[in-house]
Amino acid sequence: MNSGSTDIDLLIEARWVVPVEPHGVVLEHHAVAVDKGAIVALLPIAEARARYVPRERVELGEHALIPGLVNCHTHNPMTLLRGLADDLPLMVWLQQHIWPAEAKVIGPEFVRDGVELAVAEMLRGGTTCANENYFFPDVIGATYRRLGFRAVVGLPVIEFPTAWAKSQDEYFERAAEVHDSFRGDALVSTAFAPHAPYTVSDQSFERIRVLADQLDIPVHLHTHETAHEVEEEKKKSGLRPFQRLQKLGLVNDRLIAVHMTQMTDGEIAACAEAGVSVVHCPESNLKLASGFCPAEKLRKAGVNVAIGTDGCASNNDLDMFGETRTAAMLAKAVANDAAAFDAAYALRAATLNGARAMGLDAKIGSIEPGKQADLSAVRLSDLETQPLFHVASQLVYATGRHQVTDVWIAGARKLAGRVLVDMDTDGILARTHAWRERIAAIDAPAPVMA
Numbered sequence: 194m195n196s197g198s199t200d201i202d203l204l205i206e207a208r209w210v211v212p213v214e215p216h217g218v219v220l221e222h223h224a225v226a227v228d229k230g231a232i233v234a235l236l237p238i239a240e241a242r243a244r245y246v247p248r249e250r251v252e253l254g255e256h257a258l259i260p261g262l263v264n265c266h267t268h269n270p271m272t273l274l275r276g277l278a279d280d281l282p283l284m285v286w287l288q289q290h291i292w293p294a295e296a297k298v299i300g301p302e303f304v305r306d307g308v309e310l311a312v313a314e315m316l317r318g319g320t321t322c323a324n325e326n327y328f329f330p331d332v333i334g335a336t337y338r339r340l341g342f343r344a345v346v347g348l349p350v351i352e353f354p355t356a357w358a359k360s361q362d363e364y365f366e367r368a369a370e371v372h373d374s375f376r377g378d379a380l381v382s383t384a385f386a387p388h389a390p391y392t393v394s395d396q397s398f399e400r401i402r403v404l405a406d407q408l409d410i411p412v413h414l415h416t417h418e419t420a421h422e423v424e425e426e427k428k429k430s431g432l433r434p435f436q437r438l439q440k441l442g443l444v445n446d447r448l449i450a451v452h453m454t455q456m457t458d459g460e461i462a463a464c465a466e467a468g469v470s471v472v473h474c475p476e477s478n479l480k481l482a483s484g485f486c487p488a489e490k491l492r493k494a495g496v497n498v499a500i501g502t503d504g505c506a507s508n509n510d511l512d513m514f515g516e517t518r519t520a521a522m523l524a525k526a527v528a529n530d531a532a533a534f535d536a537a538y539a540l541r542a543a544t545l546n547g548a549r550a551m552g553l554d555a556k557i558g559s560i561e562p563g564k565q566a567d568l569s570a571v572r573l574s575d576l577e578t579q580p581l582f583h584v585a586s587q588l589v590y591a592t593g594r595h596q597v598t599d600v601w602i603a604g605a606r607k608l609a610g611r612v613l614v615d616m617d618t619d620g621i622l623a624r625t626h627a628w629r630e631r632i633a634a635i636d637a638p639a640p641v642m643a
């Protein structure tokens with residue numbers, strides 16, 4: 194051992210490192226030193242070799258090392274409903290296919306198996322953190338914890354009985370129990386997840402506001418998803434949903450507002466001023482013909498814009514590379530400006546901005562000393578990403594998730610040479626197939642195509 198050198202757990206040497214912070218920087222021939230799950234240094238490879246004695250050294254000579262991608266809005270148990278019904282109007286899709294199927298299968302086993310399939314898919318696509326929103330958050334959180342995957346688990350609140358809770362009081366009692374059970378957990382934390390303004394009462398929102406402040410957790414909800422939603426709320430309360438949330442005191446830096454396809458300039462300014470995070474879910478919005486989030490206007494106004502896939506029933510994948518590309522392109526189209534939502538910003542939206550929305554930006558989202566080692570390695574030597582002029586644009590505009598080779602969460606290797614570490618892939622596929630048989634038997638026959 195060299196005198197003056199330090200023992201560490203892991204040294205990852207990469208052709209390129211995209212730290213995301215500082216913004217727009219791409220480092221060449223740099224190494225990330227990791228010890229006890231955290232990043233201890235980011236420095237040139239030669240210096241790293243002189244300074245550290247790693248127990249494991251990984252050489253990524255053809256790769257870009259990036260922060261693990263952060264999927265800021267998803268319903269991962271619904272991965273088991275992928276492709277059940279497509280190309281249908283929103284209400285036909287929901288009322289005739291998704292809800293009836295869900296009603297028959299929802300429960301702890303469905304939730305556990307859906308999340309496990311989702312974790313496998315996310316890891317193979319370079320995603321290391323999910324902002325989750327579904328029923329049975331106890332089982333969801335336990336599954337993420339067991340698999341060593343980072344997540345913020347939504348505590349659902351909705352104004353009608355479900356398999357998870359029968360009354361308003363029960364939703365809140367169970368939310369408190371689940372929150373307590375994950376207090377201090379290294380990987381899993383919680384957020385309130387009121388479904389949407391049109392399914393949650395003022396009274397519940399008031400309870401959520403008080404409790405979210407006390408527990409110091411985010412509030413994650415769908416809103417302004419469609420023009421129809423905004424019109425219906427105006428008929429009911431005389432207010433736009435956002436105005437109602439403002440009146441209830443929920444427009445603040447805890448709020449994670451998902452979709453936001455309908456926004457006035459005043460609402461955009463209010464989001465910026467209050468520190469609201471907006472989650473852009475372009476593929477779900479496009480597929481359900483919901484509308485277009487003004488992502489570039491939000492960015493310009495200084496709003497924290499993150500990216501989410503939404504659930505697999507409306508996407509139909511958890512591919513954050515694909516989603517980030519779509520987000521950037523849609524933002525350009527909506528802004529009528531090719532320079533809008535550039536590649537460096539798109540990468541930031543898919544990493545650090547998602548972390549910030551979830552209150553995790555001190556911990557993850559960029560490759561900086563002191564942060565957790567949540568990292569993804571992307572092989573850029575494939576012919577699909579050659580020739581290579583600009584790393585950030587290649588990652589956003591040309592890279593496919595199949596180019597993700599290795600993934601770490603809190604310094605633990607989760608994907609090695611595209612193979613899932615410590616996950617029973619055959620078992621996941623067998624359970625998924627069993628669910629497929631059960632769900633196909635429930636779902637009404639698909640309409641015959643002419």
Ligand SMILES: [Zn+2]
Pocket residue numbers: 266267268415451503504
């Ligand atoms: Zn959603």
